[in-house]
Amino acid sequence: MRLLTADHVLPVSSPPIEDGGVLVSEGRILAVGSAADLRQDHPDVPEDRFAGSAILPGFVNCHSHLELTVLRGLLDDLDHDFASWLIRLTQLRAETLSDEDIADSALAGALEGLKAGVTCFGDIGRWGLAGFEALKSTGLRGVLFQETEFSPENATAESDLAALLEKIGTLREAETEKVKVGISPHSPYTVSPALFERLAEASREKGLKVTIHAAESDAEQELLTGRGGFFAKIFEQYGVRWTPPGKRSIEYLSSAGILDTTPLLAHCTKADENEIRLIAESGSKIAHCPKSNAKFGHGVAPLSRFLVSGIEVGLGTDSMVSNNLCDMLEEARFAALAARIASASDRFIQPSEALKLATLGGAEALGLAGETGSLEPGKAADLIAVSLREVSRLPVNDVESALVFASGAGDVEMTMVAGEVLYRDGECPGADADRLRARMNEIGSRLKEAL
Ligand SMILES: [Zn+2]
Known part of the structure; x- marks a missing residue:
């Protein structure tokens, strides 16, 4: 079990929570609420804090x-x-x-x-x-x-x-x-x-x-x-x-x-x-x-x-x-x-x-709303953390507006699917980025020649 907390948690199916948290266990969401309440109810669960960020569904x-x-x-x-x-x-x-x-x-x-x-x-x-x-x-x-x-x-x-x-x-x-x-x-x-x-x-x-x-x-x-x-x-x-x-x-x-x-x-x-x-x-x-x-x-x-x-x-x-x-x-x-x-x-x-x-x-x-798409107890822990720490995102007067009108893919700092962290701070563990870079360039030159 682990507790993910951030300045903002956006369940999407309900209004944003200031200083919120998501409790995750065995790939699923157990609870969503205020970080303080979740800490109090689960004092022994390790906490992963995303300071200055928003947690939302993937x-x-x-x-x-x-x-x-x-x-x-x-x-x-x-x-x-x-x-x-x-x-x-x-x-x-x-x-x-x-x-x-x-x-x-x-x-x-x-x-x-x-x-x-x-x-x-x-x-x-x-x-x-x-x-x-x-x-x-x-x-x-x-x-x-x-x-x-x-x-x-x-x-x-x-x-x-x-x-x-x-x-x-x-x-x-x-x-x-x-x-x-x-x-x-x-x-x-x-x-x-x-x-x-x-x-x-x-x-x-x-x-x-x-x-x-x-x-x-x-x-x-x-x-x-x-x-x-x-x-x-x-x-x-x-x-x-x-x-x-x-x-x-x-x-x-x-x-x-x-x-x-x-x-x-x-x-x-x-x-x-x-x-x-x-x-x-x-x-x-x-x-x-x-x-x-x-x-x-x-x-x-x-x-x-x-x-x-x-x-x-x-x-x-x-x-x-x-x-x-x-x-x-x-x-x-x-x-x-x-x-x-x-x-x-x-x-x-x-x-x-x-x-x-x-x-x-x-x-x-996609007919998958029973499983993913919002932060709700029982759904799969498919969620992301998006940084709002850059000065150009601040102040965060309205977190939904800050995300939609002032943020982009480069601000995503963590991606989790079914409770597993698949991306964090620039790295996808297990992915061979150098090999793929070389392959994209090599295939790209071949395509250009074929044009
Ligand atoms: Zn198409």
Whole structure:
């Protein structure tokens, strides 16, 4: 048993506690309260004091692609054209990177997350095993969503399903208490209607969580509603047999039956009021990725509309190609600021709400709120300490504001998952930072040559 205390403890599910503490035993939270009370009740328990800091639940990054970390910054000159970016990225990933490269890329991403206070990832992997192993070997919690291949034609639905289920079978055998497996039909335009139907069945039968990129861009909405656009040209060019459903993205997913699986929908930047209603009514969730949306110029997702509609929303950094940082405090800050710019008439996103999005909201979005996302007795001890000692953070008039509007990943000083300290004061015990640094540089030069 150990007692962690700090100037501020933020359970997130209840108001912040000044001079608070968290009692941890066997990987779980036993009690949360004032440091003085906890000391008095448990006088023999060793105390770990984080002076001038805040203790809060670990961040839940509910939409990432850890395996793409090594592509950071590589295609930034193509960003104005999302469709060409996606095609170029897929080529580079398939042609230039070996399995070992992908594995190290995912590992680097997982360690970057740990240092930034992420304790749980909702990670999507085309090479699912890489992200899965990275989460397991670093001690993180998460759901690895195995992604489908490019498969928009009905004719291949059976073989597409068989290929996916084979990968899922292998991953499931290696599941742990902390790391689970789900499926990710990539998007409404890369998965056939027949495959969506089969995947909805498989999700129900096997209890697999589902995540889908949805309503992300104008090009996607154009293609699906039959108004042409870039994706339509590509489909034509490659002779893909695919008929536009004549519906908007979320409407289409609803009619394809996949919303019945209450999937986690990534982006939803272009969701209109009817689509938001469909998401809310189906109990589907949203991975809000404000920085990725902005970087591609996709626009500002209607965050306050999502929240007003009662949808469970978490934050995702998306991949390091499209962000380029895994910094959940920056993501929360950007979410609040972008929402305020986009719609001054809607409700202002408060720092407390932004912080909830980055923690409990993500846990809810991943269906893991019973286990993680807030500091409550009985939940796993997934928590972090963030320093507020820098003069530039002071004075701390409002701790939620100090964290969301004045802090960043570099202020995280300790990350604990299930009671185990996985990062402290710049070090992840057991991680070979020098080897990874060399590998990132080496793979990076190879990718540059391949461009
Ligand atoms: Zn994504």
